[in-house]
Amino acid sequence: MSKPFAITLDVGSSLANHTGSWRTERPVYVHRLPPCNDACPAGEDVQGWLYDGEAGNYESAWRHLTRDNPLPAIMGRICYHPCQTACNRDELDEAVGINSVERFLGDQAISQGWQFIKDAAPSGKKVLVVGSGPSGLSAAFHLALQGHEVTIRESAAESGGMMRYGIPAYRLPRDVLDAEISRITNLGVTIECNSKVESAESALEEGFNAVFLAIGAHIGKRAYIPAGDSAHVLDAVSMLHMTAEGDPPLLGRRVIVYGGGNTALDAARTARRLGANEAVVVYRRNREKMPAHDIEVNEAVDEGVIMRWLSTISWVDDGLVTVEKMELDEKGFPRPIGEFETLEADSVILALGQDVDLSLVDGAEGVAIDDGVIQVDNFLMTGRDGLFAGGDAVPGERTATNAIGHGKQAARAIDAWLRGEKFVHAPRPALATFDRLNTWYYSDAPKTVRAKLDSVRRATNFAEVVQGLDEETALFEARRCLSCGNCFSCDNCFGVCPDNAVVKIGEGNYEFNLDYCKGCGICAVECPSGAIDMEPERS
Amino acid sequence: MLRQIEGSRAVAETVAACRPAVICAYPISPQTHIVEALDEIVRLGEIKNCEFVNVESEFSAMSVAIGASATGARAYTATASQGLLFMVEPLYNASGLGLPIVMTVANRAIGAPINIWNDHSDAMSQRDSGWIQLYAQDNQSASDLHMLAFRIAEEVSLPVMVCMDGFVLTHAMERIDLPEQEAVDKFLPSYVPRQILDPNDPMSIGAMVGPEAFTEVRYLGHVKQLQALELIPGIANEFEEIFGRRAAGEHDADGLVTTYRIEGAQVVLVALGSVIGTMKVVIDEMREMGSKVGVLGITSFRPFPLDAVRNALGKVPKVVVVERAFAPGIGGIVSSNVRTALSNIPVSIATAVAGLGGRPITRDSIRGIIERAFDDTLPELTFVDLDVELINRELERHREQRRSGPMAENLLRDLGSR
């Protein structure tokens, strides 16, 4: 059939017309740093592993997560999740429950028996890690994966550091702790318990190519408190340690805890579980100024712990504690106002912070100590070549998550150092801020609230307080992730282009066909996660 | 099959025998009897696989036909007068797209003043629409021309309008030889479109064409008309072979023109449509009296058969074109076409405008025209049987008074007061 001239045309012939020449701006796919990733002290690619988790690929999500942090089941319980504080979704409804998904993945890994896979060939280098707390375990894990032979020496009877001896079992069940530690020892990491390293110097001389000091801060601070002879005063670190060892101290029916950190609350809650009818936390400042995390305070109050703000202990004697009331000055410092009150107390637990046991670096050449902690450079190396330190023993926030981050950083630095190089950080992408999101596209869905044990029941034993998510709720929670700054294969760009100039080349992978893209910018505006930028076209 | 039958009914039955697939209808006198009959025929199931669509305007009637034709369906509609004007836009579209739609135009005057009676103003206004225009002299040719129309339309892929005088033919009972279905099927093969809306072979029809190709598209439309001019005589011969008669008039009718007693004629009338019948009677009478007079009927006005007209009239000294329409401000429409055919030939050509708005063209009127032609008293442009007194009175009113009132009503009042 010969078609009539000009008025009848062959279908699709406009492909010959390359409208891309109209363009003054071109779209480009970008990867921005999601705020959760940015905020994670352990450097987890949170958005990345949630992406895997959303699809129900729990094992790949777990593997993605454990690239940075080998202890998800633990961290899913005890991390104070700064990722959630930073989460953009909080501006929309409520932050994604990242922590609970992390725990779910960690628990899945334990129940499924997933193990780490070691690819690297043996390096022939030996590294000693001193301390088996979170930073030590984290460093050992990364070093082992890099092919190094790792030995951990632990002074205590069992591994885990503060995770075992500081954090009560109702927050971190010991089987979980054991499971995640054994997965690391399965990589060939040797843990020597009851093996206190007396001198870092001698360890280096022993034939280790590098030493990482992950010794933590285990000495409870003892402030001077006037006290009578029969006063029953003990420190929180010891009290928690003894409890963890199955030999809890006798505290009596009325316990006062002095301090405002998380440890104070751990102590108070533990005291309740040990039989105290009354556990009172006495703190010099008010709730806003309290360093303990809200979630800990809330759970403690739920369990019947009494909070006594703006109070300081001025005298302790047998069965009685005198407290002085305080007020905050303009700068927020507490000062006594001369009003006193007497409380009944069978024992007083001091939770005033912890000090580092620095005996092993006493007089070590090149090792600087300042403000009670070991000084390190940007690569966590002390002034002594091959001697690294991290976690609570060096300056920084004292959280397990931060310690895990230190462990990873130290491992990278040690690995580079062992090869005679310096570790180079990958450039940090710009932050994926909330204003770059097109939140219209996200379904409305508040966070799944983790079921909590009935607080009354919980206060009397050491069963785990916060329950995990089941699969459905974990999946639901993972899918609340906005994938800030990163493409998550929603096909919006592919769909909204009026010129069909977006080509799909596999899941999560798109290309702009610049032959036809007119540069209208709809794809960039309608991208939910802000993963498309418009850039001026060069002539 | 010979039957005494109304012209409209004859056309309807012939159209039905042509197996149209889509018929769209909108009522306007004097075309209505045709579509009324077709509705009945379709409902009786006498046409297989045919959709009869009652539309809400002529604009839509032609549009429905366009859609149907572009989908490969043989499409038919009928209209007249105002209706034809209301479908002018799709009319041009149909020819521009080269869609072989066939339409009956029951010729009728155009208002204002509104007038339902016959003349050729409607069809003549669309002479440049790109449609082929065939004019029927009587109801036999009206019927036959529809078969020819479908055949020609589909051969060259252009729409064809068959023009038949409103009332004079549409409402006249005559003895007509209606075609047998078998013969029609032999004459008219099934429609094979040049372009079709088909999901198995998609194409875009109706593109916007700019200066770079518009002239060529238009020229190709002209070429198709010229191709039709070539093809029509052959198709007319085929028609005679099958049906045993000429399709449109006398023995020499070739589908383009038809002549009657023009041998040695001193005066030849040129006309379209049913007036030729009256003319033949007058010519017979005058030939009896020794006047050498004949008539040339034009069947195909578009394409215009320049050669056939030139051959027929080349040796005739006096030609009078009798027209049932005219172009205000200049005069004859058909005559200007005849003049083109006879250019460089020394012949006197006059235009006689007659029969507007249904005024009868009587034998006396025709005789008068011929006699004046012989006497050389016929002006180049004359309006036959014009009531000069009535005109003068109205013109006087205009001179006297700016607000002289509506012309048509004035004239009627004058007529009544006579």
Place this chain on the structure above:
Amino acid sequence: MSTQLKFYQVGSFAVGNRLIDEADLPEQSRSSRANSLTSGHRACQGCGEALGARYAIDAAMAATNGKLVAVNATGCLEVFSTPYPETSWRLPWLHSLFGNAAAVATGVAAALRAQGKSDIRVVAQGGDGGTVDIGFGPLSGMFERNDDVLYICYDNEAYMNTGVQRSGATPPAARTNTTHAIGPNPGASFTQGKNLPLIAMAHGIPYVATATVADLHDLEAKVKKAMTIRGARYLHVLVPCPLGWGSRSEETIKLARLATESGLFPVFEAEDGEVTATKKIRRLVQVEEYLKPQKRFAHLFGAHGHPDLLNAIQAIADRNIAKYKLCDPIEAEADHE
């Protein structure tokens, strides 16, 4: 819990989702989509009509398994898609005139019926001018006859192809080149309007719906539903026009969304003349948020603005919200306190 499993971070609103079943994916998320209107067309940057047409026709193609014929009224869509020697259409497509798309489609449908090819379906499409104004008669005729045609109006609220003149669908106060923003009542006058979806419903045809390019899922579902029904169907799609509205090319979808979320463009569907479903406003906004990014309403704002006209437009939105029950009562009240 099983319902929560259906929750996807972008499940209900984005074009696609890697997590849902292949069968539930919208057409526009598939690489195999028809691309009925393919690349290389000459629509302006950010053209809502180009987008709406591809959304709608691709969905219809999917619903009919590619057995579809389209008839197009004169207008932007026709001009930018088929200038000789190139066409962007990939299905059988016919353009006849400005005002006759519905009637031509009737002819196509009649022909297909006569040929016994009723499996091939017919879509007619045009802009608001070709639909509510010049093509209204044939459209009404097609409705009245209940011809088997889906008519889709891509409403950009003025004659854009001819250079932005007022149509029967131009909203009050909008500036066009025949309703200049001059004088005491600048822009288009506050007329009775010509609500074609309601007029279509008054014909009692089996299916009438409104949609926008901002909600692809809704649009596709409506097209697909329409294709399950025989008889005359009408779909009215709001398609913002950056040129005529004086809006930024990248805001085409956003504006369509705001039109809905402000209540100015109610999204609903009706069967046999009765409204059967209404799309609730999800995040109610004041009309100002919708109007402000559009230069055609610029005269309403600023020091020499017209708050009275703005209020009158808000009143229209409020009436729509009440009439179509676009908000849950509590929410609506809260926002208007």
